[in-house]
Amino acid sequence: MREMATEQEVREMFERVAADAADRLNPPAKLGELLSNQSFYARPALRERLALRERLALRERLALRERLALRGRLDGLKLLGALTPVALSLVAVFMLASSVLTRQEDSTGFIAADQLGDESVGELGSADTSTGAGADVDVDSTDPDDESVSTTVPSETTSSTETTTEPTTETSASSTTTEKTETTAPTSASTALTTVSSTETTATLSLPTTGSTITSLTSVPLTTTTSEPSSTTNGTVFDILVTISVITADGDPVAGVSITNVASGVRYSTNRQGRADVGTSGCDGLAMVAPAGYKFNASRDNRLSTTSCKGPTFTVYYTGLGSTIP
Amino acid sequence: MRVERRKVHVDSTFADFYLGHFSRLVALATAVAGDATFAEDIVQDAMGKAHDRWPELDGYDNPVAWVRRAVINKSIDRKRRILREAKALARLGPGQPRASFQPRSDDELWSAVQALPARQRAAIALFYMEGYQTNEIAEVLGCAEATARTLLHRARATLRLELDTDHRGAQL
Numbered sequence: 332m333r334e335m336a337t338e339q340e341v342r343e344m345f346e347r348v349a350a351d352a353a354d355r356l357n358p359p360a361k362l363g364e365l366l367s368n369q370s371f372y373a374r375p376a377l378r379e380r381l382a383l384r385e386r387l388a389l390r391e392r393l394a395l396r397e398r399l400a401l402r403g404r405l406d407g408l409k410l411l412g413a414l415t416p417v418a419l420s421l422v423a424v425f426m427l428a429s430s431v432l433t434r435q436e437d438s439t440g441f442i443a444a445d446q447l448g449d450e451s452v453g454e455l456g457s458a459d460t461s462t463g464a465g466a467d468v469d470v471d472s473t474d475p476d477d478e479s480v481s482t483t484v485p486s487e488t489t490s491s492t493e494t495t496t497e498p499t500t501e502t503s504a505s506s507t508t509t510e511k512t513e514t515t516a517p518t519s520a521s522t523a524l525t526t527v528s529s530t531e532t533t534a535t536l537s538l539p540t541t542g543s544t545i546t547s548l549t550s551v552p553l554t555t556t557t558s559e560p561s562s563t564t565n566g567t568v569f570d571i572l573v574t575i576s577v578i579t580a581d582g583d584p585v586a587g588v589s590i591t592n593v594a595s596g597v598r599y600s601t602n603r604q605g606r607a608d609v610g611t612s613g614c615d616g617l618a619m620v621a622p623a624g625y626k627f628n629a630s631r632d633n634r635l636s637t638t639s640c641k642g643p644t645f646t647v648y649y650t651g652l653g654s655t656i657p
Numbered sequence: 658m659r660v661e662r663r664k665v666h667v668d669s670t671f672a673d674f675y676l677g678h679f680s681r682l683v684a685l686a687t688a689v690a691g692d693a694t695f696a697e698d699i700v701q702d703a704m705g706k707a708h709d710r711w712p713e714l715d716g717y718d719n720p721v722a723w724v725r726r727a728v729i730n731k732s733i734d735r736k737r738r739i740l741r742e743a744k745a746l747a748r749l750g751p752g753q754p755r756a757s758f759q760p761r762s763d764d765e766l767w768s769a770v771q772a773l774p775a776r777q778r779a780a781i782a783l784f785y786m787e788g789y790q791t792n793e794i795a796e797v798l799g800c801a802e803a804t805a806r807t808l809l810h811r812a813r814a815t816l817r818l819e820l821d822t823d824h825r826g827a828q829l
Contacts, residue, residue: 338785341816344766345786349684352693358679361697362672365704 671711675704678721681787682728688782689732691771699735703727726797729783733775769819776800777812784809 584605599607679700686696707714707724714720770778776798783789783797795805 338813340766340820341770341781342785344764344770345684345688345782348687349681349786352684352687352696353680355693356680356683356697358676361679361701362675365675365701365708 670715671708674707674720678724679704682721682724685725685782685786686728686732688770688786689729689775689779690735692735695735696732699731700728703731722797725787726799729779729797733779736775736778766816766820769816772819773812773815777808777815780805780808781812781816 584601584603586601586603586605588601588605588607601607682700682703683693683696686699687693690696690699703724706727707720714723717723770781773781779798780794783794784791789797791805791809792802794809795802798805798808800808
């Protein structure tokens with residue numbers, strides 16, 4: 332009897348749930364929502380945004396987990412607090428005894444940690460560039476009393492900047508190659524600890540407007556005030572983003588212009604906005620091959636790189652049709 | 658041109674399918690997941706997948722069975738996740754209660770059903786709400802028919818016990 336009553340009650344309850352749903356929901360509206368969402372999901376950019384949202388949700392879950400772990404540690408402390416005074420005394424005696432033993436070890440040949448302090452700071456000041464450790468050192472370069480850190484760009488770097496900041500439109504291919512060599516950055520230890528914040532510079536270039544084949548080669552440096560820690564000596568691969576835009580004399584973007592990275596040999600092509608993001612490494616030059624009569628804007632963005640080009644200049648080469656890539 | 662005609666056909670039949678089953682599937686998901694707001698999301702998600710695969714599903718004898726199975730699986734997963742989150746939040750201390758729609762069935766029976774293990778809850782919802790037989794329940798849950806029968810038996814026994822120990826049971 333009771334069983335039958337239960338079955339009836341369960342059935343009625345589920346019917347109420349179904350009636351609730353039927354009363355409350357608006358299936359046509361939900362269908363429209365679904366169909367619009369299907370197109371939403373079909374769009375790659377929005378899918379990426381959705382993936383980002385999922386990653387953020389994951390981060391929140393991880394934060395929750397950390398809070399739980401912290402809570403667990405606090406529980407452990409509470410447990411410690413609940414120990415009887417006698418047990419606490421025993422713990423204190425044990426800790427005291429272990430401390431005495433440690434001091435005895437130090438006096439018999441171990442070097443105490445506080446004795447190492449000054450020497451280790453001195454080591455940091457000299458910046459061991461072979462390991463790239465200098466990049467991680469937090470140095471206040473505005474402190475004038477801090478003599479162990481150089482905050483200026485080395486003189487050879489400055490001179491190479493001066494050499495390349497004023498391009499000549501009639502430079503021959505051979506002289507450009509020489510300039511490229513000059514822009515190779517120094518590898519002195521003091522450079523490794525120099526950090527300047529500015530990261531982006533734009534240079535505007537123009538080619539001769541004749542429609543004939545251009546045989547000359549022009550080198551234009553993109554001068555930046557950035558000279559960031561370098562660790563090239565241990566073979567770190569740099570990742571610098573250079574955005575090059577190609578426009579007509581009237582300012583219209585030109586799509587399909589071929590741009591070649593001299594170092595890697597990889598070719599890029601400008602998009603509809605006339606721009607191409609050219610990833611490069613180190614201070615290698617870029618060769619841009621394009622029809623004559625266009626203007627070029629090239630900008631370098633170090634913000635994407637974990638380590639940046641060690642030299643203060645970045646040289647872009649460009650030629651007209653028929654020219655030789657340096 | 659042929660592709661266009663096919664697309665229109667797909668959309669119209671899918672719309673009929675959607676409108677015909679959406680509410681019922683939400684009710685089923687509510688019974689299993691225990692939360693009507695989540696249930697809507699679950700069904701919408703399953704319907705989205707059905708829409709993606711509609712040319713294939715449309716050829717099935719009973720396409721709603723495919724969606725129902727997806728809904729049940731997602732509801733079980735979601736219920737487990739809710740319980741895990743509730744436990745974690747309980748350990749962290751009192752917080753803001755999550756605002757969501759709950760069915761009006763706020764009696765002891767609803768609580769008892771929600772306290773059942775996930776697969777037992779799914780079995781009992783399919784049995785009473787959808788009128789499924791044990792072989793159909795087994796198919797949806799991906800288990801043997803004997804297992805489905807056991808799930809159903811244990812769920813009913815638990816509910817009976819719960820209601821007998823209630824004050825309502827004492828009145829009967």
